[in-house]
């Protein structure tokens with residue numbers, strides 16, 4: 398608990414460009430969570446360097462991501478949107494938690510196995526202990542809930558195990574976090590292969606709509622979306638492409654899939670795709686406009702970065718001091 402509210406923590410990497418899937422599935426649904434939770438959203442730049450990054454690009458992307466959070470409507474005065482690297486407690490707690498995590502546990506992490514296979518020339522220790530840093534992110538703020546996708550569930554389970562192990566030895570130090578199961582966002586699939594999730598790392602640029610795509614590009618991608626030859630707009634498993642477009646339209650307009658099916662009954666795929674394109678353009682336009690304003694206001698963004706690093710640092714220090722005492726580090730002389 399913090400300020401009488403439960404704590405929610407989530408982090409996002411600043412690698413790749415955010416997609417419509419990230420927005421409709423996550424960001425959009427986070428806007429009002431601050432009414433109920435004390436929310437921390439980390440731009441987890443320390444995680445990003447587990448694979449090689451161009452420093453200039455990483456710095457720019459981290460800032461872009463921070464601005465996208467704000468442009469998406471997450472109020473930076475009510476939510477702590479900050480850079481992980483600005484709060485040294487993440488690294489300090491990660492070290493301590495490393496000493497409470499077993500090699501065998503980390504060896505079982507499927508994301509590690511995937512990434513090690515993908516970056517065979519750079520299987521560094523950071524990539525291996527990535528989940529421990531993630532556990533530190535979460536536990537540092539005593540988070541009660543963590544909104545995570547299915548791909549991060551194994552890391553959250555590990556976080557819970559490590560927290561319980563530590564608590565077992567030292568008493569109740571950490572809040573044991575749970576997956577956030579509130580209103581879940583839409584799961585948006587690739588426009589080129591509707592059996593795969595829309596991903597910011599997809600190699601085919603037509604598979605994903607990026608948040609910063611201009612209207613012509615959005616329309617073109619929607620019109621090229623892979624569908625089927627049934628010729629009927631129905632919401633069913635046998636038509637995954639059409640179903641995905643219905644999901645997108647429904648998330649953009651607030652209509653239920655059934656209402657969407659009713660609205661387009663008897664119409665061709667071409668008209669429907671155009672309507673989907675227009676709905677997406679309508680949703681992304683205000684976000685892009687707000688983003689453009691923020692990008693011009695360096696002073697405002699810098700102020701947010703500074704204030705939130707302090708706010709996060711304060712909450713983090715409280716946990717860290719407690720943990721350091723518990724494990725037996727000497728008190729500081731002041």
Ligand code: TRP
Nearest residue numbers: 406407408409410441531534543
């Ligand atoms: N590993 C997460 C991902 O790649 C990002 C992340 C880092 C995270 N720290 C976190 C997510 C803490 C939730 C909570 O998606």
